[in-house]
Amino acid sequence: MKSFKYSVAKEPTGAARTVSANPTAKFLAGGTNLVDLMKEYVERPSEVVDVSRLNLAQIRETSNGISIGALAKNSDTANHPLVRQNYPLLSMAILAGASAQLRNMATNGGNLMQRTRCQYFYDTAMPCNKREPGSGCGALEGLNRIHAILGHSENCVATYPGDMANALYALDATIRVRGTNGRDRLIPVQDFHRLPGDTPQKDNNLAHGELIVAIEIPRNNFAAKSYYLKVRDRASYAFALVSVAAALEMRGDAIERARVVLGSVAHKPWRSVEAERVLIGKPVTVETFEASAEAALKDAKPLEHNGYKVELGKRSIVLALQRAMSGEVA
Amino acid sequence: MARYIGKEMSRVDGFAKVTGRAKYAAEFKVPNLAYGFIVTSTIGKGTIRSIDTTEASRAPGVIGVLTHENYPKPAPPAAPELKPEENRNVRDKSFRALVSNQIFFNMQPIALVLAESFEQARYAARLVRATYNEEKPMTDLESSLDKARLANPSRPPRPRGNPTEAFAAAPVKVEAEYTIPIEHHNPMEPHGAIAFWEGDKLTVFDKSQGVYVVRQHLATSFHIPPENVQVISPFVGGAFGSALRPNYYPALTAMAARVIQRPVKVVYTRQQMFTGHGYRPHTWQKVSLAAERSGKLTALIHDSKNNSSSFEDYVENTTGMPRTLYACPNALTSAQFVHTDMSTPAPMRAPGAVSGMFALECAMDELAYALQIDPLELRLINFTDVDPDSGKPYSSKALRECYRLGAEKFGWSKRNPEPRSMRDGRLLVGWGMATGIWGAFQQPASARVALKSDGTAHVSSATADIGPGTYTVMTLIAAEYLGLNAEKVKFELGDTRFPRAPVQGGSFTTASVGSAIYEAAQNIRQKLMDLANKEASSPFKTAKIEDTELLDGKLVLKGSSQSVDIFALMRRNNLPELVDVHEARPSREREKYATGAHGAQFVEVKVDPATGVVQVTRAIEVTACGKIMNPKTSHSQEIGGVVWGIGMALQEATEVDHRYGRIMNPNLQHYHVPVSADIHEIETMFVEEDDKVVNPLGVKGMGELGMVGIPAAIANAVFHATGKRIRDLPITPDKLL
């Protein structure tokens, strides 16, 4: 690990200022992702600003929904009564991630910011445009079983690997960020992460030094009918091959509102408005769900080793919608 | 009546382990220690053109950087020359670090940075810069099967009967190819060593399955007499074969210690373990089976090809054990290897057997379907009580009882053979079974038993305890046959100051070292009787040694109330201790028999038809491996075997990017082994065998046996559940869509 300067932030704006003043500074929250990457020499900050002790861990009801502190732990968030009652999809998604020990350390802000699990990204001996812009993409014609089938570019085929964010996309969350001027900016979650294009080194649209302070979720009527499905190589402690955050709101026998978000298929959580459109106004039938799944994956462009994700994605959507309808809890 | 044998005993080292008092190799405190960090190559084949250590050498705390450019050439052989018995290993072709600029595999060590702290060494390692003359590596076994060779071309495979003709003539046959990827042991404890010199005497704390092997390797590496080398390895945090063959780091650590004249510690990172020790090789197999309509096998043709490194001819004995399992008159089996630009493989739990049995037992399942005979029935039809090659009878083989008991416990008779016929809600249910087979090996091994007049005993042998419970079982054996309370017995291992023992591998430790302790205890009893008989009052004057036993500190004349207090006897003779150093060897009697350990495995899987996710919801494993010395640790071994089998069947694979010849998942986030959530019901049972032919204790190999049939049983269950025959491990969800 490279030596770095370490300081403990006292308040959010100060933290934002310190990091923004140094192009190679980083925030440290739970450390479960950053520290690993520092050991691997993938991240080499010259300065680390520890924000973990900031007073940003509250979870509270607001006039139009809920506000979840960026530094609330994943486990505290998933198990909070307000979250469990009103946003079970978020609870399910968080609990599908990592392991109990990690969720006890991991914060919500860090979780949004977690980096890809592409093997080439982790190995500094290998080409990777995300880690070393211009060095090439090792995965494009290499081992890409866990990589993207949607929205990727020649420059990067990595996926965003997280679970929590898939639920946030389905729940129309907003990310509240603090700037150096002490003012907050609101970023709709679907504009938070980016597609790789020709700047895969940028995972998201946060400016350097901007600090996530909270995640806000508006009220909705999805609580009764939502489901998070995660398909993985082992039953726990593994990232998704494909995951689906599905949510439905009914009017009578017809679907009034729908959310279909695929995880681990693209550089960001992949909300499919096309898939949702197929569902709206329709009665609940397997055929409707299948048509929705077809629409979601219609533009998929699999790589050499991840063709299975297209079929798996479709089946997972159908299954997640079915389970959402039956009101199961993952 | 046995007091200890066959009864549950908790691990005697358990308390030390959970309280952190047990010291592993890298944990010993040695003053003035320097830390080494290995730098590895970023190419898979070629030569190092230049290596620049200037910046690294200047980094804080750095003491020096070793590369092939400044690595000392070992001195000429020192007198005295190696003793003949030490010479067995002189053809040790194992990889040695930094001896030349050649790159044989990706992530090969190219430098060792030495610093005052681990962090400083690790940081400076990033500052070493190498350039290469790069060549294209060849690491893909499956694209080079035509280059496969026999390790010993002068000994081509010997057929039994006439397999080719029998195959051609048979009414029912199956033929299929099976592949297993490279797999790594991934023990919890990373391999590491601490080395220091006192003059030309070398001491090494190492993680090892055999301290004498490491001693020999170091003696030949430095051309010093083996007596000058002491290797110490009291605790091992799992090894599974990865510390059997000499690994490169002990010699590298010792050389570094010699160069900087300070003690040096080197510990692999998880990544470095993927090329710093061996692995289960990538294996391709083809099995052809032929049978009469009755199910009687008429031909078995089994070929295996595995990858090796470019500098060693490593062949897995994949086909050896499967060849002996069934009463098939015609058989031809061969095992070959292909040179690849990878590091050399190594034995990994149940080496060869689990790979070979995956292929054979899947093929048997395929044959059962072709014949429309129940898979268990097919195995019973072809059961043999004699080794089909030699015709020798088995010394014991309770496999039939294992099949029967396992089937009954599992409810096998309720199985509907039709694939996709059984369901649990949405989930497809599959039931599969397979056979496990392993050896009942015994190797020459020595132990020292010292009975002390203070009522205690000290027992030692240079064996290892990589987890199975060797400390415990040896304590138990000594306590039983010295007639002492187990708390009075101290057993030590893992040090070349102790009598020579074989490596801990092949599941032969209890048979080998246990027999040495048993026989030494008999000798002590004889000595005590001789001593007693010098006294006029001895009750043993006319007794034979078999008429006596040691119990609670007394030598007892069996079936009488007469006895002698052995500790008083020793004190009367001014003997603070009675010592016997004994080597036990396999008996002649063994040669008249075939020997082996067997088991039957039944598993249930549930497969999600939408996602292809497989869960192993139930596993019944019945094992016949002679006498069970300690049921508690024995069950642990078998349960561990099942868990490993689940990992092998469903998860484990080392992924190589063949463009670079580089392993791309050398860490536990990308290399999957089972987690608790993957493990459901596992029930293990033993059918005990009374077998005094295999060794005086009647024990057989068990540590490896437990996993041998599991991957095949799972693959067979997956076929039953889904109708899909997956012949390429691991069976991940994508393969079942």
Ligand SMILES: Cc1cc2nc3c(=O)[nH]c(=O)nc-3n(C[C@H](O)[C@H](O)[C@H](O)COP(=O)(O)OP(=O)(O)OC[C@H]3O[C@@H](n4cnc5c(N)ncnc54)[C@H](O)[C@@H]3O)c2cc1C
């Ligand atoms: C073995 C393993 C398995 C895992 N499995 C899963 C899984 O299945 N699903 C899943 O979703 N996740 C998984 N994770 C990832 C885990 O969820 C993340 O590591 C965790 O959420 C990161 O949170 P943290 O607080 O530890 O972040 P840190 O490691 O402290 O920080 C991560 C990044 O976020 C930045 N950051 C942190 N807080 C803020 C903030 N408030 N504002 C701006 N930037 C910030 C940091 O600068 C850093 O770049 C796994 C992790 C591991 C190690």
Ligand code: SF4
């Ligand atoms: S997919 Fe992206 S992260 Fe992976 S190697 Fe290519 S550029 Fe790097």
